[in-house]
Amino acid sequence: MGRRAKNKQGNPEPFAEANGQAGRPSAKKLGKRKANADDAGGAASKRPTKKLKEQEAKLETQKGHAKKGNEKKGRTVPKAPVKKKQEESEDEDEDEDEVMESGSSEGWENVDDGYDVKTEARSLFRDSDEEGGLESFTGDLDEFNVEDEDDENESLRGPVQELDLGSDEEEEEEEEAVPVRLKGKKSKQQERPAKIIPTGSDDSETDEDENDEDGPITMANMEARSRAMDAKAARDAELDAEEMRQAELASDHEPPEDDMDGAEVEEGGEFQLPTAEEREEEKKAGGPQVHVVQRRMRECVRILNNFRKHAAKGRSRSEYVAQLMSDIASYYGYNEFLSEKLFQLFPVSEAIEFFEANEVPRPVTIRTNTLRARRRDLAQALINRGVNLEPIGKWTNVGLQVFESSVPIGATPEYLAGHYMLQAASSFLPVIALGPQPGERVLDMASAPGGKTTHMAALMQNTGVIFANELNKARTKSLTANVHRLGCKNVVVCSYDGREFPKVMGGFDRVLLDAPCSGTGVISKDASVKTNKTERDFTLLSHLQKQLILCAIDSVQPDSKTGGYLVYSTCSVTVDENEAVVDYALRKRPNVKLVETGLEFGVPGFKSYRGKTFDPRVSMTRRFYPHVHNMDGFFVAKFKVERRTKKAAAQSADEPEGEAASAFAFDDEADKAIIEESKEELKRKSMKAKGLRVRARAKAASAA
Numbered sequence: 001m002g003r004r005a006k007n008k009q010g011n012p013e014p015f016a017e018a019n020g021q022a023g024r025p026s027a028k029k030l031g032k033r034k035a036n037a038d039d040a041g042g043a044a045s046k047r048p049t050k051k052l053k054e055q056e057a058k059l060e061t062q063k064g065h066a067k068k069g070n071e072k073k074g075r076t077v078p079k080a081p082v083k084k085k086q087e088e089s090e091d092e093d094e095d096e097d098e099v100m101e102s103g104s105s106e107g108w109e110n111v112d113d114g115y116d117v118k119t120e121a122r123s124l125f126r127d128s129d130e131e132g133g134l135e136s137f138t139g140d141l142d143e144f145n146v147e148d149e150d151d152e153n154e155s156l157r158g159p160v161q162e163l164d165l166g167s168d169e170e171e172e173e174e175e176e177a178v179p180v181r182l183k184g185k186k187s188k189q190q191e192r193p194a195k196i197i198p199t200g201s202d203d204s205e206t207d208e209d210e211n212d213e214d215g216p217i218t219m220a221n222m223e224a225r226s227r228a229m230d231a232k233a234a235r236d237a238e239l240d241a242e243e244m245r246q247a248e249l250a251s252d253h254e255p256p257e258d259d260m261d262g263a264e265v266e267e268g269g270e271f272q273l274p275t276a277e278e279r280e281e282e283k284k285a286g287g288p289q290v291h292v293v294q295r296r297m298r299e300c301v302r303i304l305n306n307f308r309k310h311a312a313k314g315r316s317r318s319e320y321v322a323q324l325m326s327d328i329a330s331y332y333g334y335n336e337f338l339s340e341k342l343f344q345l346f347p348v349s350e351a352i353e354f355f356e357a358n359e360v361p362r363p364v365t366i367r368t369n370t371l372r373a374r375r376r377d378l379a380q381a382l383i384n385r386g387v388n389l390e391p392i393g394k395w396t397n398v399g400l401q402v403f404e405s406s407v408p409i410g411a412t413p414e415y416l417a418g419h420y421m422l423q424a425a426s427s428f429l430p431v432i433a434l435g436p437q438p439g440e441r442v443l444d445m446a447s448a449p450g451g452k453t454t455h456m457a458a459l460m461q462n463t464g465v466i467f468a469n470e471l472n473k474a475r476t477k478s479l480t481a482n483v484h485r486l487g488c489k490n491v492v493v494c495s496y497d498g499r500e501f502p503k504v505m506g507g508f509d510r511v512l513l514d515a516p517c518s519g520t521g522v523i524s525k526d527a528s529v530k531t532n533k534t535e536r537d538f539t540l541l542s543h544l545q546k547q548l549i550l551c552a553i554d555s556v557q558p559d560s561k562t563g564g565y566l567v568y569s570t571c572s573v574t575v576d577e578n579e580a581v582v583d584y585a586l587r588k589r590p591n592v593k594l595v596e597t598g599l600e601f602g603v604p605g606f607k608s609y610r611g612k613t614f615d616p617r618v619s620m621t622r623r624f625y626p627h628v629h630n631m632d633g634f635f636v637a638k639f640k641v642e643r644r645t646k647k648a649a650a651q652s653a654d655e656p657e658g659e660a661a662s663a664f665a666f667d668d669e670a671d672k673a674i675i676e677e678s679k680e681e682l683k684r685k686s687m688k689a690k691g692l693r694v695r696a697r698a699k700a701a702s703a704a
């Protein structure tokens with residue numbers, strides 16, 4: 001398998017200005033893909049890169065530069081246009097900026113020609129071993145990798161899970177073969193016979209293998225190979241675009257029923273929704289067989305995409321939806337409540353893409369700590385150790401994507417020396433949006449394990465001061481460790497409930513509230529979310545988030561000469577944790593307004609959702625999705641806080657609970673019990689973290 005194929009991440013290019021609608025596969029398209037893949041034998045374990053590729057091809061072709069747009073290798077997270085200002089503030093490396101901007105070969109031209117990475121990596125390994133170098137780190141990795149299992153990012157959830165430290169025996173074996181130490185978790189999909197909606201990219205693995213010649217990748221041939229891959233990607237993009245045009249053309253001329261996407265009859269005869277009895281029998285037999293569920297899901301998607309045409313007489317849309325949601329839950333392993341909640345966020349076909357993307361690990365990415373290293377130097381040092389990497393994209397000057405590595409990325413000398421942070425690309429976004437400036441006073445209200453705190457310290461060039469607050473004392477250890485490792489000298493770690501601000505301290509130029517959330521954006525890293533989140537969790541969380549956001553707003557200094565901003569972010573995709581919280585804040589604090597995040601990609605937030613209307617400015621917020629942007633699901637909103645006038649204060653007190661409020665807001669009086677429960681829950685968690693005995697929840701509740 002090719003070098004990149006081993007760490008294939010689905011799709012590459014960004015969907016700059018994606019709006020969530022763009023390029024959604026039509027029913028026709030899905031059918032066509034399915035037919036293609038079925039022809040190819042319904043191969044198992046293929047990644048859901050298709051839609052991304054199609055969208056890219058379409059968008060990029062429209063823009064007239066498909067060549068750049070479709071790097072089929074799935075080797076990048078979004079390469080979105082970058083703002084000049086961000087570039088300047090994020091990286092001091094001017095030379096590198098030049099190379100990046102020239103766009104010639106993504107910044108690697110000036111490394112030594114003829115350098116054989118594999119050979120060098122082998123010798124480095126030996127050297128390290130002799131010196132007790134890398135080997136000696138493995139035992140202590142946990143300490144260095146900082147974590148706490150429920151951390152949202154960094155070394156905790158994602159990348160480190162990917163690392164395979166292996167046993168000593170493996171080590172020896174691997175040294176011979178130039179080991180790949182970076183491994184994806186085996187997804188459930190890989191054990192399944194076929195995809196729900198097979199895609200044309202299903203043959204991409206073969207393509208990649210063809211592309212990856214056997215010889216060693218050297219500095220000399222890296223660029224040429226990269227160009228060859230780009231050229232191939234461009235050809236693929238053209239083919240895809242052509243296929244898309246054909247599909248669209250065909251949909252303009254009603255297809256015959258036996259067309260690929262018509263009411264085709266799959267193996268097993270005409271599709272019928274199961275009756276209640278059949279479903280009961282299915283349950284008794286231990287649930288449906290995988291191939292039955294797959295087919296049923298495919299059929300339901302097809303029918304729901306053109307209900308009038310394809311639905312069986314007498315069956316309602318809601319019956320198909322109910323069947324599909326139930327099958328999604330069993331096929332992907334979600335509880336029914338969550339599968340429904342997530343399903344409702346998207347049009348039918350896109351929902352499947354989302355669930356599929358959650359089965360695939362996101363790219364492993366690192367952030368250069370510009371307090372200690374320049375990205376170019378860091379990249380060179382890691383390449384010398386046998387790490388295959390490249391810049392994430394033009395939107396960040398500090399990010400690197402790691403494709404494979406023969407060393408544990410969380411234990412290299414550079415890691416230990418604080419030259420980089422293992423950090424999900426999505427985690428860069430709120431910090432870029434906040435844009436902390438040197439000399440400012442900043443609050444990071446919920447900060448452990450410190451990925452964003454340390455990023456802000458770097459942007460502030462270790463000047464000014466950042467108060468890094470974290471409720472959970474146990475988690476302040478990893479936060480402090482990271483602050484030290486990365487050489488941040490302007491950070492004060494503290495441990496309060498965020499809701500105690502600004503009483504504890506206020507008057508900040510900027511505040512980041514990276515709120516505690518359900519983690520529905522990071523399911524690929526933490527599959528437990530699929531089953532352990534209930535309706536009650538979402539109620540409690542959104543209450544907490546609403547309380548925290550008001551405290552965060554009140555902690556901002558409206559008269560700040562340089563700032564006066566708040567960024568609210570979550571790694572969740574649910575509306576109650578995102579737009580509903582933002583809408584609530586806008587209503588409760590008329591002295592704040594939403595401003596553009598400055599992030600040039602991402603889908604606008606929902607202005608309305610399931611019959612509820614939010615403040616129209618909520619569309620200035622940005623959503624990020626695994627299936628669209630190949631990053632963790634994420635949400636970012638940026639506020640400007642202004643001076644509170646008497647009139648505004650009165651307005652906020654009188655603020656009627658609007659249309660959206662009924663569903664998403666809370667009334668302090670009526671919900672007192674819930675708020676108390678949420679406090680109780682936090683207390684329990686904190687006690688647990690300290691190793692204290694915690695009363696069982698039911699007892700605690702009745703006692704309260």
Ligand SMILES: C[S@@+](CC[C@H](N)C(=O)[O-])C[C@H]1O[C@@H](n2cnc3c(N)ncnc32)[C@H](O)[C@@H]1O
Nearest residue numbers: 446447448449450451452471472497498514516
């Ligand atoms: C999404 S994580 C923060 C990740 C962090 N910003 C980073 O980039 O590394 C949310 C954090 O909020 C903490 N937290 C939960 N409730 C809190 C509260 N009431 N006040 C402050 N922090 C809280 C959690 O313990 C968790 O560490």
